[in-house]
Amino acid sequence: MFAYILRRILLIIPTLIGIMIINFTVIQFAPGGPVERVLAEMRGNSAGATAAFSGSAGDLQSGGTSAYRGAQGLDPAIIAEIEQQFGFDKPVHERFFTMLSDYARFDFGSSYFRDETVINLVIEKMPVSISLGLWTTLLIYLISIPLGIKKAVKDGSKFDVWSSGAIVLGYAIPGFLFAILLIILFSGGRYFDLFPLRGLTSPGWDEMNWAARIRDYLWHITLPVSAMVISGFASLTMLTKNSFLDQISLQYVQTARAKGLNENQVLYGHVFRNAMLIVIAGFPSAFISILFTGSILIEVIFSLDGLGLLGWEATINRDYPVVFATLYLFTLMGLILQLMGDVMYHLIDPRIDFDSRSF
Numbered sequence: 001m002f003a004y005i006l007r008r009i010l011l012i013i014p015t016l017i018g019i020m021i022i023n024f025t026v027i028q029f030a031p032g033g034p035v036e037r038v039l040a041e042m043r044g045n046s047a048g049a050t051a052a053f054s055g056s057a058g059d060l061q062s063g064g065t066s067a068y069r070g071a072q073g074l075d076p077a078i079i080a081e082i083e084q085q086f087g088f089d090k091p092v093h094e095r096f097f098t099m100l101s102d103y104a105r106f107d108f109g110s111s112y113f114r115d116e117t118v119i120n121l122v123i124e125k126m127p128v129s130i131s132l133g134l135w136t137t138l139l140i141y142l143i144s145i146p147l148g149i150k151k152a153v154k155d156g157s158k159f160d161v162w163s164s165g166a167i168v169l170g171y172a173i174p175g176f177l178f179a180i181l182l183i184i185l186f187s188g189g190r191y192f193d194l195f196p197l198r199g200l201t202s203p204g205w206d207e208m209n210w211a212a213r214i215r216d217y218l219w220h221i222t223l224p225v226s227a228m229v230i231s232g233f234a235s236l237t238m239l240t241k242n243s244f245l246d247q248i249s250l251q252y253v254q255t256a257r258a259k260g261l262n263e264n265q266v267l268y269g270h271v272f273r274n275a276m277l278i279v280i281a282g283f284p285s286a287f288i289s290i291l292f293t294g295s296i297l298i299e300v301i302f303s304l305d306g307l308g309l310l311g312w313e314a315t316i317n318r319d320y321p322v323v324f325a326t327l328y329l330f331t332l333m334g335l336i337l338q339l340m341g342d343v344m345y346h347l348i349d350p351r352i353d354f355d356s357r358s359f
Contacts, residue, residue: 005339012335017100019331020324024096027320036318099324108325113317118325121310128200128306132295135221136228137287144233145279148240153267155245167234175231176297182223183301195223198303224302232290236279243275280344288337 080089090098102109108118151160184190187197196202200220205213247253248271256266296308303309307326314322 005343008339008342012332015335016328016331020100020103020328021096023324023327024099027323028092103324103328108328109321111314111322112319114319114322118321121322122307122325122329125305125307125310128304129295129299129308131200131221132224132228132298132304132306133287133290135225136232136290136295137283139225139229140233140236140286140290141279141283143229144236145240145276147233148237149244149267149272151237151241152244152248153263155241167237170230170232171234173231174297175227176301178230179224179227179298179301182227187223196220200304224298224304228290228295228298236286240275240279243278244271247271247275277345283341283344288334 088095106119108122110117111121114121147163151163154160183197186192186194196219200217201213202216202220205216208216244267253266253271256270261269295306296312298304299306299308300312307330310322311326313319314326
């Protein structure tokens with residue numbers, strides 16, 4: 001197992017480099033940029049921040065005309081100074097290798113448009129995203145496992161059919177649509193005004209006692225977590241059901257029944273441990289999926305100041321240090337949690353041997 005873990009850790013390095021190459025290349029061809037945004041603000045036209053530009057950042061067209069669309073009529077010296085400020089006066093390959101060297105030391109630089117280092121921004125926003133991810137993952141497991149077991153036991157019954165309809169509905173509708181529906185119903189959108197619309201805490205939260213803080217936090221987090229749970233429990237429920245159905249049909253279950261054990265003893269004394277292997281071991285992967293894909297739009301809709309909202313605003317504002325840092329950290333955490341999932345498989349069932357795998 002140690003050799004497999006070591007191989008996976010070493011594999012993280014080229015994987016990170018490959019993903020950063022792809023992201024860096026895409027950014028070079030994306031319209032607009034931080035230089036474009038500053039030039040647009042200087043001309044009093046914020047819409048120009050996302051205007052397309054010809055050529056790469058830092059190149060000039062022939063005749064001394066700037067490659068930036070919003071730079072007509074501006075002194076080339078000013079443009080060169082702005083490029084130097086953002087580091088676009090250097091060749092593309094030099095910027096990329098400098099970025100890799102810095103990221104290897106977890107030096108993500110400073111935000112272009114916020115007076116703060118990127119690492120401080122990430123540390124500040126991370127608790128919100130992790131809080132959403134942990135609560136959502138915990139509730140999804142608490143709902144999906146009992147529901148999946150009951151569907152397996154009552155396979156083909158009316159309960160199974162109707163619950164499958166609800167699961168298909170939850171799987172088909174994106175989480176952000178559920179979020180909008182919950183806002184309309186319960187957050188003053190049209191009917192009831194029971195829950196707050198923005199943020200994770202109320203003004204004056206720091207002055208509250210601990211009991212009031214907990215109540216206020218749970219009050220704010222109810223709708224965002226509910227939207228993520230509704231859209232996320234379907235896959236795990238069906239995985240649990242199918243895993244139990246596979247185990248129920250095996251010979252050892254028939255043997256246990258033949259010994260006179262009742263259904264609960266067979267189900268929870270024998271089937272449960274084997275059937276839950278794949279479900280429990282998949283917890284890290286489920287958490288990373290919920291954290292990095294399900295929470296981004298939820299954070300935007302509910303104005304939750306987490307990593308998803310930070311990355312969204314950085315992308316809109318072309319704040320490249322923040323964009324690259326969040327992508328880098330998301331990828332690194334995803335790879336580590338996937339490795340943890342494999343280790344959990346082995347710890348839960350030692351018969352699973354990863355040492356024989358070549359990668």
